[in-house]
Amino acid sequence: MSRIGKAPIKLASGVTVSVSPVNEITVKGPKGELKRSIDRDITVEVKDGVLTVSRPTDQIRHRALHGLYRALIANMVKGVTEGFKQQLELVGVGYKATHQGQLLDLSLGYSHNIIFEVPTELKVSTLTEKGQNPKIMLEGIDNQLLGQVSAKLRSLRKPEPYKGKGVRYSNEVVRKKAGKSAGK
Numbered sequence: 001m002s003r004i005g006k007a008p009i010k011l012a013s014g015v016t017v018s019v020s021p022v023n024e025i026t027v028k029g030p031k032g033e034l035k036r037s038i039d040r041d042i043t044v045e046v047k048d049g050v051l052t053v054s055r056p057t058d059q060i061r062h063r064a065l066h067g068l069y070r071a072l073i074a075n076m077v078k079g080v081t082e083g084f085k086q087q088l089e090l091v092g093v094g095y096k097a098t099h100q101g102q103l104l105d106l107s108l109g110y111s112h113n114i115i116f117e118v119p120t121e122l123k124v125s126t127l128t129e130k131g132q133n134p135k136i137m138l139e140g141i142d143n144q145l146l147g148q149v150s151a152k153l154r155s156l157r158k159p160e161p162y163k164g165k166g167v168r169y170s171n172e173v174v175r176k177k178a179g180k181s182a183g184k
Helices: 060-081 143-155
Strands: 016-019 024-029 032-037 043-047 050-054 084-091 096-100 103-107 114-117 123-127 135-140 166-169
Touching: 016 043, 024 060, 032 060, 050 060, 060 143, 084 143, 096 123, 135 143, 143 166
Parallel strands: none
Antiparallel strands: 016 024, 024 032, 043 050, 084 135, 084 166, 096 103, 103 114, 123 135
16 A cells, blocks of 8 residues: 555645546635646545545556645645745856746846746745845745746756856755866
8 A cells, every 4th residue: 555645634724625526626725726637546535624545456557646646635735725935046146036026037147137937826036135145935835836937947057066056946955076176
């Protein structure tokens, strides 16, 4: 049995989960509403504020989907109650980030600034303090969308291994290489 799949999901107060006959699950909470269609073989039951996910057989496909959908549903429940946050850091001389509404203006050392449009489901904010690297904060209820947008922002200028310059997650550790040897 899948250890992740068989773990029940406790629903906080104010969270409602409904499953349609075509296996589309809807989670509503204080921060918003999320929908996701799930495989027809996976069954979802809600009893007494506890959500359980079960599978019909022990086939490899069913075992894989069991843990996957349980984790996705748990992320949906967490998203509508607490939300998700991601913070990116711009490391490099002259790297800047500003925002106007959902448009993010990034200066990353290229000849032109990069204008990046953040989806409306996410809330974006930038912070520039003296002596600190500029930071970009993303917040939202959809964990997948948040991760996808932050990965796209990071891919605009990945951290390089010699000086560590680039866009990185705030908790990311960049391993640096030694570079050329100085002695002759």
